[in-house]
Structure formats: structure tokens, C-alpha cells
Amino acid sequence: MATVGVVVLSVIALAGFSLAIYAAWLFHDMPDAADLADYRPPTATRVYAWDGTLIGEYSKERRIFVSYDQIPTQVVNAFLAAEDHNFFKHGGVDPMGLLRAMTKDVVNASHGKRLEGGSTITQQVAKNVLLGNEATIGRKMKEAILANRIEESMSKQHILELYLNEIWLGYHSYGVVAAAYNYFGKPLSELDLAQCAYLAALPKGPDNYHPVRNKAKAIARRNFILGEMADLGFVTRAQAEAAMKEDLVVQSAPIRAKYHDADYFVEEVRERGVATFGKKLDEGGYYMRTTLDPKLQTAARVALMKGLENYDRRHGWRGAWGHAEVEDGWQKQALASTPPSERRAWRAARVESAEGAVRVEQADGGGRGVLESADVVWERASAKPLKKGDLVFVEPSATSPGLYNLRQVPLVNGALVAIDPWSGRTLAMVGGYSFSLSNFNRATQANRQPGSSFKPFVYATALENGYTPASQVLDGPISLPGAKAGEVWSPENFEKGYRGMLPLRRGLELSLNTMTVRLAMGVGMPKIVDMAKRAGVVNQMDPVLAMALGAGETTPFKMTAAYSAFVNGGRRINPHLIEVVEDAQGKPVLNADQRECPRCQAAFNGDESPRVPPAGDQIMDPVTAYQITTMLQGVVQRGTAYQASSLGRPIGGKTGTTNDFRSAWFVGFSPDIVVGVFVGFDDNRSLGNNETGAVDAVPIFIDFMQTALKDTPVHDFRPPPNVKFSYATGIREAYRPGTEPKPRPVDALEGVLPGAPLPPNGQPVGAAPAGAPPPQKPPQKKPPADLTGLY
Structure with missing residues (x-):
């Protein structure tokens, strides 16, 4: 019995010891419950317009x-x-x-x-x-x-x-x-x-x-x-x-936000947020208020998509994207290809018959009908007309039941950026035709040659270095040494013609290449490069004359922001997308406005209100900025962007088209908004003969501005308080004090623009620089392409 007792006690002791070891092992890494007092689970960062x-x-x-x-x-x-x-x-x-x-x-x-x-x-x-x-x-x-x-x-x-x-x-x-x-x-x-x-x-x-x-x-x-x-x-x-008794009704899928027009903008904000907050962006529960204006963002998306589709339609029907011979089961094949998510009304369909009227049936069972006659003419004019069994995208007519419009996804792409020139807020950004098809943001990631949309910075540099609006420069043939030994570079105007001596304004309005090159030679490319850097157009640029014609590379976002200096009095603003960020406890962790205002939080004591300095560094004289603004108004009133004058508002801007029509640009502005539009293929192929900034980009700008300017007050651009006004070649120009021209004799009428307004005394005034050859009369017959030129 004693032996049995010893064995039992030993087993109990061993079991107790084993249990103690197990408990020690089990609880050696027991978490501390007190850690929960400060615990906060990973929380979504929410982004607001x-x-x-x-x-x-x-x-x-x-x-x-x-x-x-x-x-x-x-x-x-x-x-x-x-x-x-x-x-x-x-x-x-x-x-x-x-x-x-x-x-x-x-x-x-x-x-x-x-x-x-x-x-x-x-x-x-x-x-x-x-x-x-x-x-x-x-x-x-x-x-x-x-x-x-x-x-x-x-x-x-x-x-x-x-x-x-x-x-x-x-x-x-x-x-x-x-x-x-x-x-x-x-x-x-x-x-x-x-x-x-x-x-x-x-x-x-x-x-x-x-x-x-x-x-x-x-x-x-x-x-x-x-x-x-x-x-x-x-x-x-x-x-x-x-x-x-209530039914259980839920959304068909989780929706992060009901506003869907800002995908490019939201992704750009995410990338900038990651650069600032790192991994915490996805788990820190930040409140992020952006600069986006939803009304303008939607208008931007609609205008860009419409403009790219219009270009695509001009270049013809490319054929069906699929074909289904079978009568049964074709719907599954058709629905496997989805239209751009931004085109919610488009439907996959199959051509039932192509003889005479083209009959189509929707793959989702939504109905059948016939194509609009204009679409039938369009597709039959191509090398790949429709045939029975073809799979296409169609859109039901909004006004005629049973009628459909034929649709195809453009191959061309582009970008649109809208910025407040006074604060730098990015009001709208669309980086391509469809984010669902390509999330590459052409507004911020596509480095392209800006063409003649760069020329205003050449003219601004000239005005900062001794030139005035009364200065005249020769528009004539020019030949210069090329990049390689023995090569000759002979830049030409788009229309191949020349107009002789012209004031700066006409060179910019008509985007004359030879005149711009001579101006760059007179100023010196190092000064132009310095201006381009200070304005934020580029980070680096070679000081060669071709750069004066826009041969460097930049992005639509940088170009649009740089133009803001012309509107706001010569200041380089900080173009930003994120205005304020607060952490989960509501504490501000980022504020885009870094200006100091020591008295802004003080109680009112009857003294004058605090004066907050304007944001941004001064990169050019305010008078220079205003001079360029008025010249770019001339581009809209009499130059390559004449279509934009249909807006009936004070508008300025500059078109740009690169060699072989590879990129089309227009950067335009009102007193309160700057808008940059770019159109081009991602592989940098040619857009086609005569596909210029005036043809491709300006209509997109007009469509957008019709919404942006609607129900807003009309007011003009703000001149600096010290500006002086005088007339040159019949046009009222702005001058720095002391540089305005002295009156000329009454018979000095050469160079007056046909139909240009005269000053109140009926006498045009303005003088060419000392030693300059006499101005030549403009050609009697104006080429019509003044308004649709390449540059």
C-alpha cells in the first residue's frame, strides 16, 4: 500500500509540475490588458473635396x-x-x-x-x-x-x-x-x-x-x-x-464614395499622402480636406472625354472590338468586355443585321433597335464597316427610343488641370480619358514638349530685360548652326510666310517662330532658362535656342501652375491638392497655407485688421505679368485661340503644337482660374496633319470654361497700381513707369493694325527702340491660318 501511495503521489506531483510548466509556457507571453487603454484600431483616412x-x-x-x-x-x-x-x-x-x-x-x-x-x-x-x-x-x-x-x-x-x-x-x-x-x-x-x-x-x-x-x-x-x-x-x-416585416435591401456593392469623377485626383492625393505620412496614411484615420471643386471636376472630366471622343470620331471608325457568330450564348462573350466606367450609359451589343439599317441588340437584355443614320454613314466610310455578329458599344438615344449611337473608346489621350492662380488650389484634375482603362496620370506624370505654349515665358524674359510692348522684332527667314557640325537650323513659321518688323504683341498673338528665336537671341537663353526654372515650368533646361520654341519637356500640371504668375501679379504659387490634414483626434498635422499671421487669433480691439502677405515668391515684375496677360488676351481676340473669344469674357491664353503634330496644348485663364489642356497619344505618335492646339485643345477649354464661368461675376484682369498706359501700333499697352513711349508725329501711321482702335486724340503713338530699322507694312492679304496656325 505504501508503494501504491508513493506512486499516486508521484503521479499527482508530476501532473501538477507538468501543469505548472504548461501554465508558465502558456502565459509567459500573455498580453497586457492595460495596453487596450490607449489602443486604437487601424482606421481609414477619409478624403473630402x-x-x-x-x-x-x-x-x-x-x-x-x-x-x-x-x-x-x-x-x-x-x-x-x-x-x-x-x-x-x-x-x-x-x-x-x-x-x-x-x-x-x-x-x-x-x-x-x-x-x-x-x-x-x-x-x-x-x-x-x-x-x-x-x-x-x-x-x-x-x-x-x-x-x-x-x-x-x-x-x-x-x-x-x-x-x-x-x-x-x-x-x-x-x-x-x-x-x-x-x-x-x-x-x-x-x-x-x-x-x-x-x-x-x-x-x-x-x-x-x-x-x-x-x-x-x-x-x-x-x-x-x-x-x-x-x-x-x-x-x-x-x-x-x-x-x-421590412425587406432586407442593401447596396449592390460597397461604395467608398458616391462621387466618382475624381479618380485621378484622389490617386494623386494618395501618392502625395504616402510621401508625407508613409504607411500611416492607410491606418491613421486622418481627415484630409483637398482643394477639389466637385462641380469643376465633373465639368473637367466631361469636357476632356468629349474632346477626345470628337478627335477620335474625326479620324474614323476602327471596327468592332469583337465578333460572335453563334446565336445562343453570345451575350456572355459580349459582357466580358466592359466599357469605360465613366461611360455608364454605354452598353455592349451585337449587330443583328448590317444591310440597310444597322440593327443591334444589347447583351444585357436591355433591348434592341437601330443605329442613328449619322453613325451608319460614319462606320461605312471606314475600312472596317459593320457586319452581322460584330460586337460593339452603343448608347441608347436620349431623345428617340429604339435608336442607338455607335461608340468606340478613343486611342488618343490627354489631361486637363484647373488651378486658382491666387492661392494655388488645384480645383480640378483629369489625367486621361478613363481611369478605369489607365491610371497613368498624364497631368502630373506625362513629360511632353509644350510647343509654343512656352513662348510667353520668352516674352516675359524680354520684357524683364529692356524690351517694351513698343519694341519691334523682325519676322523673317533665319538660319543658324545646328546641333551637329555642318548642320543648319532654319526655324520657320507654320504658314511659311513672313511679316517683317512687328511689335512683340503680334509675335505672340500669331505665334511667330522666327520672331521668337530672334527675341531669344537678343535676350540670351540663360536668362530664359532661369525664368523657366523660377516659374516652375522645368527643373532643368539646356540653354539652346530650340527651347525657346518649347522643345523642352514639362507636365500639364507644372505648365498650368506656371501660367498663374501672369494672372496674380508675377508670383509663383504653390500648386497643391491637399489643403488641411487632421489626425484622428482632430489635431492639424498639415496646412498648405504656411503664411504667418501673428494677430489673426487675437480678439478684436478696434485696430486695423491684420494684413496677411500674398502667398508665393515674386518671380517677375507685376507690370511684366500684366503685360503678358494683355498680350495673351490678344491671342484670344486676334490670334491662334480666337475660338475662345466666344466665351464673351476677359480670357487670355496660348496655344501650343509640337513638331509633326505630336502634342496639342492650350493654357488659358480668366482673372480667377487657370486651365491647362493637353492632347496627345501616349506613344508620342503624330495626331495627324493640322491637329493643332487650336483644333484639339481650345474646344476642350471652351467646354470646361462654360461651366466654370457660369453664374460668376464678370470682371477684368487687375493692373498693378503703378502701371502706365500708352498706345503702340494702335493698341493700348501697359508699361513700367518711365518706359512708356513718347508721342510721335501724326503722319507716323506705319504698323497700325488694320481695324485697330485709335487713342482718344485719333493719333497712334509708340516708338521702336533706338537704332531699329523702320517697321515694315504688314502684308495686304492676311492668310486665314492666322487663327488656326500650328504654333
Whole structure:
């Protein structure tokens, strides 16, 4: 007996020792429950437009964190009814709940179902935040111990706050706020009783209660929770029964933002945010207010897409994108190709017959009809006319039921940027025809030659270095040494003709190449390069004369921002997309406006209001900036951008077209907005003969500005207070004090523009620089291409 006793005691001792070792191993890395006091789950950064419109989110786990007092009581009660009736009574572990779960597990085990853990909400917080989902006895033991410690260190409300913000609810939703938006498109405060109960059904398994795939089970679980809420006195029986009769209707897919026209802008903001905040951008819960104006952004997208489609249509139908011979099952083949997401009205269709009227049938079963006659003429004029079985994109006519328009995705691309020239706010940015087809942002990433849209910086440099609006430069043939030994460079004007001595204004209005080269030679390319750098057009530029004609490379974003200096009095603004960023606690962490205003926060004491200095560095004399502005108004009134005068507003701007018609530009502006438009193929091939900035880019600018200027007051560009005005060649010009020309004799009429206004005394004034040859008369017959020239 003694031996048996020794053996038993030894076994007990060994078991106790083993259990102690296991416990020591199990709990050696036990997380500290106190860590939860400062814990905050990864939270989505939300991106807003200038007017508060939500335009995007950045997150790995889509979660919107809210404090407990912001969560409606109805939501809290629904989760308590579903998950933990006794939450406010137990100390972390609910013995009665555990007993009920064990009883159910006997039945579940016999049917091969998943066992229930009987976990309280506190235990779920411990598991989700501190432990993970490992299904072991050891984890359950840790969970119970941690739950008790959590209850000792945190309030019940704080525990619920963590639980309701942390929990995975399916549909890309972490936490109840994200789930409310993703499932129902509503803020949490607007959910009705039935919707609150459905969200409370999801912790048991979002896929098990999917609102579409498992709708019947989802409704049954929701209704069970509604019954529990009535039994617990959270709602009346009548309220619960009324909610049970409600259908379960959710959004077809999670939607991060209902505004969808800013994809290029939102992605550019994300890249800049990553550069500033790193990985924290996706989990820090930042509030980010951008500079975007949704009205202008939508107008920009519509104008650019329309302009690119118009170019594409001029160059002909390229043929169907697919073909289906079979009569049955072709729909699946057709629906495999989707149109650009931005063209929501386009539909995949199959040609039923191509003899006479072209009949088409939509692949989605939406109907059938015939193509508009103009589209039939268009496709039959091509080398690939339609035939039966062809798969195409069509758009139902908005005015004539049964009629369809034939559509094709353009191969050409482009960009549009709109900037406030006074603050640098980027009001709109479209980086291509369709973000869904290509997320390459041509506004910020495409380095292209700007062509003659660069010339205003050449003329500004000249005006900063002794030239005046009365100065005249020869427009005539010129030959210069080429880049290689023995080569000769002979730049020509687009129309090949020459006009002799002309004032600076006419050289810019008509975009005369030889005149611009002579001006660059007179000023010196190093000074022009310095101006281009200071204005932000380029970071580096070779000081060669070809650069004066726009042979360097820049982006539409940089070019548009650089033009702002002409409008705002010669200052280089900071073109930005992000205005303000606040962290999850509402503390500002970034502000684009870095100007100091020591007295702005002080109480009013009757003194003069604080004067905040204008933003940006002064890169040119304000008079120079205004001189260029008035000359670029002439480009619109009498020059290559004459179409833009149809806006009936004070407008300036400059067209640009590169060699072989590879890129088409127009950078234009009103007193309050600068807009840059670029059109070109991504592989830099030619756009085609005579596809100039005036033909391709100006119409896009006009379409956009019609919306941008609508319902805005009309006012002119602001001259500097010290500017002097005088007339040169019959046009009122701006001068720096002391540089204005002296009156000439009455008979000095040479160089007066035909039809140009005369000064009040009826006598044109203005003098050429000393030693300059006498001005030549302009040709009697003006070439019509003055308004549609290449440069």
C-alpha cells in the first residue's frame, strides 16, 4: 500500500509540475490588458473635396472610428441582444452564457456543426485585439483571464467602443460605421431598427448571413435578434414585429464614395499622402480636406472625354472590338468586355443585321433597335464597316427610343488641370480619358514638349530685360548652326510666310517662330532658362535656342501652375491638392497655407485688421505679368485661340503644337482660374496633319470654361497700381513707369493694325527702340491660318 501511495503521489506531483510548466509556457507571453487603454484600431483616412463631399478613402481595413457616445443606443442594444445579454452584469466571463453554449455544443457536435464558444463581448475584444483566432483550449484560457483583466482596467462603455469599432462585419467593413455605409449607404445615425438588427447578426459569420446570397437566413437571424430585443425590453413587441416585416435591401456593392469623377485626383492625393505620412496614411484615420471643386471636376472630366471622343470620331471608325457568330450564348462573350466606367450609359451589343439599317441588340437584355443614320454613314466610310455578329458599344438615344449611337473608346489621350492662380488650389484634375482603362496620370506624370505654349515665358524674359510692348522684332527667314557640325537650323513659321518688323504683341498673338528665336537671341537663353526654372515650368533646361520654341519637356500640371504668375501679379504659387490634414483626434498635422499671421487669433480691439502677405515668391515684375496677360488676351481676340473669344469674357491664353503634330496644348485663364489642356497619344505618335492646339485643345477649354464661368461675376484682369498706359501700333499697352513711349508725329501711321482702335486724340503713338530699322507694312492679304496656325 505504501508503494501504491508513493506512486499516486508521484503521479499527482508530476501532473501538477507538468501543469505548472504548461501554465508558465502558456502565459509567459500573455498580453497586457492595460495596453487596450490607449489602443486604437487601424482606421481609414477619409478624403473630402473643398465643399465637404466625400471623394475617397485610403485603408487596409475599411474602418471609421467613432466614440461610444456617437453610437446610437439602438445599435448598442441590437449587439447586446445578439451577442451578450448580460454584458453590463458580468465581470468579463458569463458563466450562465458559457453553460448555455456548452449545452448547445452537445447538439452541434452531434450534427457536425461548428461549436459555440460562449464568449462575451469582453472576451471577443480580448481575442480580436490581443490574441487572434487560434481555436485552442490555451487561447480560450488566455481569453478568459484577459477578459477579467480588461474589465478591471476599462469601463464597460470603453469596451463596447472598442468592440463596435473593431469587429469584422463583411462587405469590406470593419466596425459598425463602415458597415452602415457599405451595406445601406447611410451614416450610423440614420439606420432604422431592422437595419441595426441586421448588422448585429453579422458577427456570427458575415458570409453565413450575406444579404444577397443567403438572404433568407439573413432575414431569419435579423428577426431572431429583433425578438430578443423585445424580450429584453429594448424595444416594444409592436416595434419588433413591424421591423420583422421590412425587406432586407442593401447596396449592390460597397461604395467608398458616391462621387466618382475624381479618380485621378484622389490617386494623386494618395501618392502625395504616402510621401508625407508613409504607411500611416492607410491606418491613421486622418481627415484630409483637398482643394477639389466637385462641380469643376465633373465639368473637367466631361469636357476632356468629349474632346477626345470628337478627335477620335474625326479620324474614323476602327471596327468592332469583337465578333460572335453563334446565336445562343453570345451575350456572355459580349459582357466580358466592359466599357469605360465613366461611360455608364454605354452598353455592349451585337449587330443583328448590317444591310440597310444597322440593327443591334444589347447583351444585357436591355433591348434592341437601330443605329442613328449619322453613325451608319460614319462606320461605312471606314475600312472596317459593320457586319452581322460584330460586337460593339452603343448608347441608347436620349431623345428617340429604339435608336442607338455607335461608340468606340478613343486611342488618343490627354489631361486637363484647373488651378486658382491666387492661392494655388488645384480645383480640378483629369489625367486621361478613363481611369478605369489607365491610371497613368498624364497631368502630373506625362513629360511632353509644350510647343509654343512656352513662348510667353520668352516674352516675359524680354520684357524683364529692356524690351517694351513698343519694341519691334523682325519676322523673317533665319538660319543658324545646328546641333551637329555642318548642320543648319532654319526655324520657320507654320504658314511659311513672313511679316517683317512687328511689335512683340503680334509675335505672340500669331505665334511667330522666327520672331521668337530672334527675341531669344537678343535676350540670351540663360536668362530664359532661369525664368523657366523660377516659374516652375522645368527643373532643368539646356540653354539652346530650340527651347525657346518649347522643345523642352514639362507636365500639364507644372505648365498650368506656371501660367498663374501672369494672372496674380508675377508670383509663383504653390500648386497643391491637399489643403488641411487632421489626425484622428482632430489635431492639424498639415496646412498648405504656411503664411504667418501673428494677430489673426487675437480678439478684436478696434485696430486695423491684420494684413496677411500674398502667398508665393515674386518671380517677375507685376507690370511684366500684366503685360503678358494683355498680350495673351490678344491671342484670344486676334490670334491662334480666337475660338475662345466666344466665351464673351476677359480670357487670355496660348496655344501650343509640337513638331509633326505630336502634342496639342492650350493654357488659358480668366482673372480667377487657370486651365491647362493637353492632347496627345501616349506613344508620342503624330495626331495627324493640322491637329493643332487650336483644333484639339481650345474646344476642350471652351467646354470646361462654360461651366466654370457660369453664374460668376464678370470682371477684368487687375493692373498693378503703378502701371502706365500708352498706345503702340494702335493698341493700348501697359508699361513700367518711365518706359512708356513718347508721342510721335501724326503722319507716323506705319504698323497700325488694320481695324485697330485709335487713342482718344485719333493719333497712334509708340516708338521702336533706338537704332531699329523702320517697321515694315504688314502684308495686304492676311492668310486665314492666322487663327488656326500650328504654333
